[in-house]
Amino acid sequence: MDEAIRADELCKTYRVKVRDSGLAGALRALVRPRYRDVRALDRVSFGVAPGEIVAFLGPNGAGKTTALKILAGLLHPTSGRARVAGFEPWQGGPPFKRRIAIVLGNKQQLLWDLPAEETFLLNRAIYDVSMADYRERLDNLIDLLVLGEVIDKPVRQLSLGERMKCELVAALLHRPDILFLDEPTLGLDVAAQDTIRTFLKAYRDRYGATVLLTSHYMADVTALAQRVLIINRGRLLYDGELSALVARHARNKRLHLVLGDGVTAADLERFGDVREFAFPHATLEVAREEAPRVSAALLSAVSVVDLSIQDPPIEEVIRRAFEVGDDGGAAGDQDDAGATRIRDGASAP
Amino acid sequence: MTTLRSWLGRYGALVRTAWLVDIQYRAAIGLWLIWGVLEPLITLGIWWTIAGDGPVQGYERADFARYFFAVIVVNQVTIAWDAYYIDSWIRGGEMNHRLARPIGPIHEAIADNLAYKIRAVAVVTLVWGLVAIAWPAVRIPFEPGRWVLAALATLLAAAIRFLNGYATGLLAFWTTRATALVSLQYGVSMFLSGRIAPLSLLPPAVVSVSSVLWFPWMLAFPVELLTGTITSGRTIANGFAMQIVWTLAWAGLYMLVWRRGIRHYAAVGG
Amino acid sequence: MMRVLRALWRASVAEELQYRANFVASLLGTVFWTGTAILTVAVFFGQTDDLGGWTVWEVVALLGIYTALGGLVEAVIRPGLGSLVSDVRSGGLDLVLARPVEAQIYVSFRRIDIWRFADVVLGLGLTTFALVRLGRAPGIVEAGAFLLALIAAAAVVYAIWVVLMSTAFWFVAVENLAVVFDALYEAARYPVAAYPGALRLLFVYLIPIAWTTTIPAGTLTGRFPPVVALGAIVIACIALFLSRLFWLTALRHYTSAGG
Numbered sequence: 001m002d003e004a005i006r007a008d009e010l011c012k013t014y015r016v017k018v019r020d021s022g023l024a025g026a027l028r029a030l031v032r033p034r035y036r037d038v039r040a041l042d043r044v045s046f047g048v049a050p051g052e053i054v055a056f057l058g059p060n061g062a063g064k065t066t067a068l069k070i071l072a073g074l075l076h077p078t079s080g081r082a083r084v085a086g087f088e089p090w091q092g093g094p095p096f097k098r099r100i101a102i103v104l105g106n107k108q109q110l111l112w113d114l115p116a117e118e119t120f121l122l123n124r125a126i127y128d129v130s131m132a133d134y135r136e137r138l139d140n141l142i143d144l145l146v147l148g149e150v151i152d153k154p155v156r157q158l159s160l161g162e163r164m165k166c167e168l169v170a171a172l173l174h175r176p177d178i179l180f181l182d183e184p185t186l187g188l189d190v191a192a193q194d195t196i197r198t199f200l201k202a203y204r205d206r207y208g209a210t211v212l213l214t215s216h217y218m219a220d221v222t223a224l225a226q227r228v229l230i231i232n233r234g235r236l237l238y239d240g241e242l243s244a245l246v247a248r249h250a251r252n253k254r255l256h257l258v259l260g261d262g263v264t265a266a267d268l269e270r271f272g273d274v275r276e277f278a279f280p281h282a283t284l285e286v287a288r289e290e291a292p293r294v295s296a297a298l299l300s301a302v303s304v305v306d307l308s309i310q311d312p313p314i315e316e317v318i319r320r321a322f323e324v325g326d327d328g329g330a331a332g333d334q335d336d337a338g339a340t341r342i343r344d345g346a347s348a349p
Numbered sequence: 350m351t352t353l354r355s356w357l358g359r360y361g362a363l364v365r366t367a368w369l370v371d372i373q374y375r376a377a378i379g380l381w382l383i384w385g386v387l388e389p390l391i392t393l394g395i396w397w398t399i400a401g402d403g404p405v406q407g408y409e410r411a412d413f414a415r416y417f418f419a420v421i422v423v424n425q426v427t428i429a430w431d432a433y434y435i436d437s438w439i440r441g442g443e444m445n446h447r448l449a450r451p452i453g454p455i456h457e458a459i460a461d462n463l464a465y466k467i468r469a470v471a472v473v474t475l476v477w478g479l480v481a482i483a484w485p486a487v488r489i490p491f492e493p494g495r496w497v498l499a500a501l502a503t504l505l506a507a508a509i510r511f512l513n514g515y516a517t518g519l520l521a522f523w524t525t526r527a528t529a530l531v532s533l534q535y536g537v538s539m540f541l542s543g544r545i546a547p548l549s550l551l552p553p554a555v556v557s558v559s560s561v562l563w564f565p566w567m568l569a570f571p572v573e574l575l576t577g578t579i580t581s582g583r584t585i586a587n588g589f590a591m592q593i594v595w596t597l598a599w600a601g602l603y604m605l606v607w608r609r610g611i612r613h614y615a616a617v618g619g
Numbered sequence: 620m621m622r623v624l625r626a627l628w629r630a631s632v633a634e635e636l637q638y639r640a641n642f643v644a645s646l647l648g649t650v651f652w653t654g655t656a657i658l659t660v661a662v663f664f665g666q667t668d669d670l671g672g673w674t675v676w677e678v679v680a681l682l683g684i685y686t687a688l689g690g691l692v693e694a695v696i697r698p699g700l701g702s703l704v705s706d707v708r709s710g711g712l713d714l715v716l717a718r719p720v721e722a723q724i725y726v727s728f729r730r731i732d733i734w735r736f737a738d739v740v741l742g743l744g745l746t747t748f749a750l751v752r753l754g755r756a757p758g759i760v761e762a763g764a765f766l767l768a769l770i771a772a773a774a775v776v777y778a779i780w781v782v783l784m785s786t787a788f789w790f791v792a793v794e795n796l797a798v799v800f801d802a803l804y805e806a807a808r809y810p811v812a813a814y815p816g817a818l819r820l821l822f823v824y825l826i827p828i829a830w831t832t833t834i835p836a837g838t839l840t841g842r843f844p845p846v847v848a849l850g851a852i853v854i855a856c857i858a859l860f861l862s863r864l865f866w867l868t869a870l871r872h873y874t875s876a877g878g
Contacts, residue, residue, distance in 0.1 A: 014618065069618070074445055076615035090615060094451035102449045109446040111366065113373040118366060125362030126452055128355045376793040384802040391805055394818040399667045401815075406666070529644055536655045546662050 003083075004178060004210040005048035005071060010080035012041040012066050012234075040066040042234040043080070048212060050177075053204055055225040056214040063234040064214035065104075065182050071212065072102045072180045085177050098127060101171035105183030108167055110155045116166040117151045120173060127174035134173060141169045144199050161192030168196070172203070181213040185220055197223040218311045245317070253291040254310050255284040260303025271298055280305065285312075359452065363460030371464055382469060385428070386421055386476075392545060393417035406550055411486035412576075416547055418477050418487045419572045424544075425469040427507045427567060431458045432518025432531040439521045439614070448611065455515065455607075462511060489576060498585065502571035505592040510567045512599035519603070522610035543569030547578075563595040623720055624728055631698075631730050645734040649741055653686050656808065671812025673842075676752045678810065681836035683746030684769070685808050688831060690738025691773055692780075692804075698730035700780050701797050704787040707873070708794070716874070723781070723866050750839070757839055764838040764845035771851035772831040778855075778862035779803070779828065785862075785869035807832040827854070 018034040041063045048054050056064040069075040071082055073089030073096060082089055087096040110119045124134045142148065145165045155163060164184065171179070184200075185193040201224060204211055215221060221228050221242050228245070230238040238245060255272070258280050265277040271294050272286035286294045291309050298304055311317075371378060396413040399405060408416070435454075438444040447454040481488045514531060521527035539545050541555070541564035548556050548569050559565050570588045573579045579588070660682065664675045673681070703726055706712040716722055750757070757765065783799055790796070806814075806822035811833045814822065822829040834851050837843035 066618070069445070072449060074448055074615065075618055076612070097449060097451040100449070102446065104442070104445060107442045107445065111370065114366070114369050118369060122362045122366050125355075125358045126450055128358070374792075374794075376790060377795045380793065380795055380798045380802075384798055387802045388805055391808075391814075391818065394814045395663060395670065395809060397815045398671055398813050399663060402667070526644060529648065532648070533651065536651060539655060540658065540662070545659050550666060551662065552665075 002050070003047040004050040004052070004085060005046075005212065006081075006083040007047070007067070007071065008045050008081045010041050010044045010067065010070060010082060011039075011078045012063075012070065012075065013078045014038045014040055039234045041070070041077070044231070044234070044236045045080075046229055046236065046239055048210055050210050051204060051208045052227065053200065053211040053213070053225045054227045054229060055221045056212070056229050056231055057216070057218075057221055058214075058231040059216060062231045064231055066234075067231065068102070068180050068182055068212065068214055072100060073097070074102075098174060099176055100178045100180065101174070101176040102180040103167050103171050103182065103184060105181075105186045108155075108163060109170060110163065110166055112156050113154060115152050116155055116158070116169070119155075119166070119170050120151070123170050123173050129174055133175075137173055137175065138169070141172060144202055145169065146195060159192075161188045161195075164188060164192065164196065165199075168199070175207065177209060179209050179211045181211065183214055183216070185215065185217060193217075193219070194223075200224055218317070251288050252285050252312060253288050254312055255286060255291065255295060255298070256308045256310060257282045257284065257298070257304055258306035260305050263302055263304075267302055268298075359456065360460055363457055364464050367457075367461040367464035371468065378465070378469075382425075382472065385425060385469075386473065389417045389420045389424070389544070396546070408547060408550070413547075414484070414486040415489060415576045416572065416578075418480070419489075419575045420544060420568065422470065422473050422477060423503050423506065423568060423571050423575065425473050426466055426503050427510045429462075429510045429514030431461070431511070432514050432521070433528055434458070435515070435518040436521040436525075436528050440525075444614070448614075453607070455603075458515060459511070462507075466507070492577070495574065495577065499571055499575040502574050502588065502592065505589070505596055506567045506571050508596045509563055509592065509599055512596065512603050513563065513567075516599060516603040516606045519606045519610045522614050538564050538567065541565065542567050543572065547573075560591075563591075563599070566592045566595055620720060620724060623725070627729050628731055632733050642734045642737075645732075646737050646741075649686065649690070649735075649738045653682070653741060653745065656682055656686075671810055671814070673810045673812060674753075676749045677836065677840050677842070678813075680746045680749035680753070680840055681810055681832050682808065683742045683744070683749060684772075684835050684839075685742070685832045686745060687739045687742025688769075688772060688776060688807075689804070690735050690740075690742055692776060692800075693738060694732050694735035695728060696777060696780050697797065698732050699727045700784045702730075703784045704791075704794050704796055707787050707791055712873075722870065723863070727777070727781070746836075746839070753840065755840060757841070760845050761838060761841060764848035765835055767848040768835040768838045768851045771848070771855035772835050774855035775827065775831050775858045778858035779826070781862040782865050785866050788869040788873040803828045810836065827858075830854075 014037070015035050016038050018036055044063070044067060056067060058064050066075065070077050071084050071089055073084075073092055076090050084092075085096065085099040087099075089096065110116055111122070120134075120138060123129075124131075129137070142151065145168065147162070147165055147169070150158060150162050151166065151169075155166065158166065168184075181200075185196055188196070197220065200211060200213075203209060211224075213220065213224070226241055226243075228238070228240070228242045229236060230245075254275070257268075259282055260280075263279075263282075265274050265282070268274050268277070268282060268284055272284045272290075274282065275285050276283040284294075284298075295307060295309060299307065393413055396405070396408075396417075397410055400408060400410045400413055404412075435444075438447065438454075444454070447457070477487065513534070517531050517534065518527055520530060540551065541559040541562065543565060548559070548565060551559075556565075566588065570579075570592065574585065574588070579585060657679065660675065660678050663670060664678075668674070670678055703712070706715065706726075712726075715725055718725070780800060783796055787793070787796055803822070803826055806818070806829050809829075811819060811823050811829045814829070819829075830851075834843065834847060838845060838848050
């Protein structure tokens with residue numbers, strides 16, 4: 001037992017005002033406003049063992065951030081229970097807050113006008129970290145994240161990637177047991193994404209921290225987390241190893257092409273499934289294993305200006321895996337929370 | 350005591366951070382200071398004209414000059430802007446990481462106030478000193494004992510105004526109009542605190558009502574202590590008593606609104 | 620240009636209408652602050668019979684003009700020029716400069732806050748009320764002079780805003796430049812005659828802000844002869860011209876410095 005994180009039947013419902021567009025709609029909303037209930041989370045249950053890296057995967061608005069905020073104690077669930085690091089997050093108070101750290105992708109805690117180091121010093125004081133510990137941890141983190149001179153520059157002069165790394169340093173100075181990350185690689189270039197993923201793995205390996213992150217990038221999950229929790233429209237659709245899901249449902253790769261003169265859709269058809277064609281752009285879908293071979297063949301046979309190989313968007317994977325409608329589930333056994341659980345890669349077709 | 354040590358360390362870091370940020374924004378702060386000085390000066394100008402025909406209920410031109418210069422200084426110590434930050438943090442999602450910390454956001458606000466006000470007061474006091482060299486009207490007699498009392502009263506006034514502003518600002522958890530409420534209180538306080546005119550120039554009924562509330566204790570009391578208008582020991586004692594009462598009252602209100610506020614925030618998200 | 624502005628205004632209005640509370644809040648705010656201003660005047664006149672020769676209702680009439688002019692600023696000028704600083708910092712200004720529109724007009728009038736026109740109505744209403752109390756009914760010539768003086772005042776206020784915000788091209792770090800206008804505009808609450816020498820020097824001759832309310836009020840109440848309005852128009856033209864020059868100089872500095 002002794003789970004680091006435990007969520008039981010978490011539900012979160014909001015009441016939102018409905019707004020229409022245009023002048024007439026705006027006038028209507030002025031006189032008679034309408035509301036509707038939004039189910040951000042619907043009976044979500046799962047557990048995370050200490051030292052695990054788990055990813056919440058799902059399209060925008062799926063409920064990932066809501067779940068994260070509830071576990072971090074920032075939101076109170078409408079119903080259901082949560083237990084994190086032995087505390088009920090909402091009631092935890094300062095002892096709880098010292099055990100966790102949360103990094104929210106687009107909202108930063110770094111002081112904008114000062115060097116990142118100032119924020120680190122501030123956090124050191126707030127979390128009561130001794131100077132010796134601070135120095136040691138800072139040096140470690142800077143090493144692992146390859147930050148170097150960056151911490152002396154005002155934060156507003158840093159690139160997005162550098163800022164994100166500094167955010168991580170600021171969050172980890174007090175050596176939290178549990179790390180909540182909301183879209184940590186959002187908007188970063190490939191190199192920065194890579195560094196952060198490598199770092200998180202190394203950090204976990206070294207200190208045994210539990211990491212719960214949300215993402216809508218498949219790559220985050222494949223690089224980091226063996227275990228993935230797929231959420232869509234507030235429902236937990238899948239809780240298990242990613243490899244099984246990918247092997248089954250993300251079997252294809254997408255080739256995005258920028259074509260040279262004179263290439264037509266017909267020319268591409270023999271290489272794979274032409275999903276889109278709007279000259280000079282085209283998208284071709286091929287089997288995962290075939291992608292390298294097909295790319296090479298394409299480049300030599302057809303005039304191609306640019307080619308990139310990408311995963312199909314996560315929404316596609318989810319849609320294919322679960323034929324998503326409002327029933328939210330298709331393959332596998334249903335547990336009491338109504339979530340689909342696929343064990344040991346075995347699943348019904 | 351390690352708890353005391355860690356809190357001192359925290360405040361040290363918070364004030365230092367605020368101080369550094371203020372340096373980055375010195376031009377903008379300078380402009381706010383200019384407004385803080387211009388507004389009372391304009392009011393002084395009008396009273397100066399009015400008092401040209403003779404003293405107004407015992408207030409000569411020089412008395413007005415002294416009064417409003419004291420207002421400028423005391424005002425810089427007591428201004429409360431935190432409501433606007435709270436509002437923008439809640440709207441902009443910047444409240445979340447503050448709530449995730451093991452200390453409440455009020456400490457950041459207190460440190461911010463300390464960092465700004467130490468500088469601002471130094472500046473306006475210096476200006477007052479320089480003006481006093483050239484213009485005898487604004488001089489106040491050298492009475493260190495009185496000055497200490499005035500400083501104490503000013504600090505209490507700052508506490509009242511800070512807690513009042515912060516508690517009102519926390520209403521942003523429920524409404525987008527919290528800053529409007531702050532503005533409203535500010536407008537009322539312009540009269541009842543003695544910014545527009547020394548309180549003795551207002552209708553007595555108004556002053557009686559005001560004295561039961563917290564308004565005069567946020568400005569007029571420390572100002573009149575400083576200018577030497579208040580002399581009776583009884584009045585001074587009563588003034589301090591009222592200040593302490595209202596400090597405690599607004600502290601209590603703050604805690605109430607804070608607890609309710611974060612509960613509400615956790616229910617509806619941000 | 621008008622087509623662009625009309626499209627922008629339509630979007631602006633549609634956006635504003637969404638927030639029904641905005642209108643009520645706006646109006647209540649103005650009513651409240653005008654109320655405090657009237658109360659302030661009452662406090663002053665509780666201790667005197669005239670302010671630099673101006674009687675109480677003359678001062679209230681001026682206050683109405685102060686409110687109306689202020690409403691015009693909030694409705695038309697601040698939404699546009701007020702965001703110039705943040706545009707410069709964020710690089711949004713470059714987007715504006717890249718468009719085939721005249722930059723100064725675009726930046727100045729791209730957004731309107733329609734609710735604030737209520738302030739204009741309120742202010743003029745107050746002035747009318749004050750006139751009634753004064754027992755003065757302005758003749759055609761006086762009314763015409765007042766209108767001209769008001770337009771001139773609006774033009775001068777606009778010119779001051781242009782000059783002020785143009786400095787953003789040099790002082791990018793100062794995000795609250797608009798505060799300078801607010802501080803200065805305080806001086807326009809009272810007639811010029813009410814200020815003692817030193818302040819008069821600052822607010823009347825150095826920065827002609829106090830005239831923007833005194834002259835229209837004076838022509839309306841008959842204190843100044845109608846011909847003063849013509850003088851005001853001349854001053855306004857000069858102000859607009861100078862502010863335009865200032866803007867162009869600042870813009871040149873911005874574009875040549877690489878933004």
